[in-house]
Amino acid sequence: MCQVEEEDLEKVAASEALAIPGESLKISDISERPCIKCGAPAAIHLRDEDFKCGACLVASVNQKFRIVLAKYKISSSKERVLVAFSGGPASSALLGTLRHATSGSIYSRLFLVPVILYIDEGASFELPLEERKKHLTSVMEAADSSGSAWLLLHSSLEMVFSSEPMQLTSEFVGGTALDVHTDTHCIERLGKLMRSVKTQTGKEEIAKLLRTTLMRKIARQLSISTLFLGDSVDRLAVQLITNTALGKGKRLPLDLGYLDAHDPICTIVRPLKDVTKKEIAMFNAVSEIRSVEVPVIQSVGDTRASVYSFTEKFVFDLQAGFPQTVTTLCKTGDKLCSVTAGKIGKKAEDDFCEFCLGPMDSSEKDSCTAENSIALSLRLSALLKKGPVDLEDVMSERRSGISSCGSKDVGCGDTETGGCCQSKEKKQPECDRLCYSCRWMMAELGDRTLLPDDLASELDQRGRRNKMRESIKEFLL
Amino acid sequence: MAVIHVEFAGGVELLFDNVKKLTIPLECVGGDTASKENKILTIKDLLQRLRQSYLKQRPELFLQGDSIKPGILVVINDCDWELMGGPDYALAPGDTVVFISTLHGG
Numbered sequence: 001m002c003q004v005e006e007e008d009l010e011k012v013a014a015s016e017a018l019a020i021p022g023e024s025l026k027i028s029d030i031s032e033r034p035c036i037k038c039g040a041p042a043a044i045h046l047r048d049e050d051f052k053c054g055a056c057l058v059a060s061v062n063q064k065f066r067i068v069l070a071k072y073k074i075s076s077s078k079e080r081v082l083v084a085f086s087g088g089p090a091s092s093a094l095l096g097t098l099r100h101a102t103s104g105s106i107y108s109r110l111f112l113v114p115v116i117l118y119i120d121e122g123a124s125f126e127l128p129l130e131e132r133k134k135h136l137t138s139v140m141e142a143a144d145s146s147g148s149a150w151l152l153l154h155s156s157l158e159m160v161f162s163s164e165p166m167q168l169t170s171e172f173v174g175g176t177a178l179d180v181h182t183d184t185h186c187i188e189r190l191g192k193l194m195r196s197v198k199t200q201t202g203k204e205e206i207a208k209l210l211r212t213t214l215m216r217k218i219a220r221q222l223s224i225s226t227l228f229l230g231d232s233v234d235r236l237a238v239q240l241i242t243n244t245a246l247g248k249g250k251r252l253p254l255d256l257g258y259l260d261a262h263d264p265i266c267t268i269v270r271p272l273k274d275v276t277k278k279e280i281a282m283f284n285a286v287s288e289i290r291s292v293e294v295p296v297i298q299s300v301g302d303t304r305a306s307v308y309s310f311t312e313k314f315v316f317d318l319q320a321g322f323p324q325t326v327t328t329l330c331k332t333g334d335k336l337c338s339v340t341a342g343k344i345g346k347k348a349e350d351d352f353c354e355f356c357l358g359p360m361d362s363s364e365k366d367s368c369t370a371e372n373s374i375a376l377s378l379r380l381s382a383l384l385k386k387g388p389v390d391l392e393d394v395m396s397e398r399r400s401g402i403s404s405c406g407s408k409d410v411g412c413g414d415t416e417t418g419g420c421c422q423s424k425e426k427k428q429p430e431c432d433r434l435c436y437s438c439r440w441m442m443a444e445l446g447d448r449t450l451l452p453d454d455l456a457s458e459l460d461q462r463g464r465r466n467k468m469r470e471s472i473k474e475f476l477l
Numbered sequence: 478m479a480v481i482h483v484e485f486a487g488g489v490e491l492l493f494d495n496v497k498k499l500t501i502p503l504e505c506v507g508g509d510t511a512s513k514e515n516k517i518l519t520i521k522d523l524l525q526r527l528r529q530s531y532l533k534q535r536p537e538l539f540l541q542g543d544s545i546k547p548g549i550l551v552v553i554n555d556c557d558w559e560l561m562g563g564p565d566y567a568l569a570p571g572d573t574v575v576f577i578s579t580l581h582g583g
Contacts, residue, residue: 032560033560042556042557042560043555043556043557043560044556044557044560045557045559045560051560054555088487089486089487089577089579234579277548277550277579278550278557278579280579281486281487281550281552281577281579282550282552282557285552285555285575285577286555291486291487293486293487293488293490293491295491303537303538312548312580316547316548316580317547319547319548320547
């Protein structure tokens, strides 16, 4: 039989007191520890008993980069790769690891040809042109200081509105300010688009969508099929929660994975996915890699201004007390996949959202979607006004296809108005070819003609194609 | 004169009027009372001095209570501050303290 003595309880209490988060390893205990690899004095404490000196840290970051490339067989190719460079610490570290990998001994050298691309986003928050020129020059100088003769390209976010092939190169002469590739008409359109979005979250999401579209466009223009992004594990952990909060659950495997190959034109690779921001900061300090901080749409904003900023604060505050937070989030995120994941591989156009190119999540069959959950919640709220409700009944009605509460006074169930049981995103019939989060974005935007012509026309074209397919369906074998 | 070198990177400099490097005399770190009492000056004192004299906007983006905001990395003489004693590290003349923001957009 088990017996608990008073003495044992005291021991348990003492061990629990030791296990207070953040207190498990007191600072006095970890000072002057040796590196776990080589025994030299450590320069960084990563987690628990993981101490590393500067040289071992640099080697480990380079190693992590190479492992990702080797795993996805990118290291053996001699192709050109487009490297997104923002000037910040993570993308500077990405250039550092690339430089290390493409130089050195011929036996271990990678033969990739990096093409560096900087996208200036100043126009999205109406930064004066002079400021933008200054930032562009400093970013390009930072990219050039890497010492490799890589092709340096730059473009501006507003150029996503341009229908002509973009100018990407500039004659780089040290000491003179570079000219931003821009166009007054495109700046006006971007300004109008950004002003029409009411919330900061919407603005950030639109800017992200435009940035991805522009990068794809440039990759297509240059005939490059691989794009490297410098996303670190911390950023992906915040992105995981933000995506879930914005109803992009089905996109998680694409946004958080090492490789996102769902776009046939451009494969996105995240070689620094396993590297933390702390490692990156220290890697840059030890390797003397220069980074430039250029203000972006989120800079010096209120921590409650957008879902992303708020989630970032939440995750980092949690990380301060519980050092495994970010790792746990990312490891859990890696295991998440859609219940209808098998369909993602199918290249049928209808299964993909035209804007974000993610899998569609508005299927009625799939019960675990943000849209269905909101519809259920709205329906319950509407029914609760009438009296007590049995959740089981509502669920079974939903399964049998009844999706309105039937209130005559608000016209619920009406196909035109939608009624009280449909979310505002669902009420936009022209958006039925978009995923939930893109529909939410369209609801924020109000007018889709504000979007770049490519996106809008593609959407119309697809609508017409669908109609045509319907009409000829009977004649097809 | 004994001085401390302070550097800002990763976007923290935006809160300090875009100043990337500061040189602060050691006796200024703790204020008048500290120099009279011959007190040992720590990173905590440095943070207070930065808040009082150098921080230009939004102190909540740099500090949280008496300590640094989570997400901002402190590097003392090319070494992680956790290995040097954290906020209680006793400053010595000629030390270089770097504050690096790891928050997106700085």
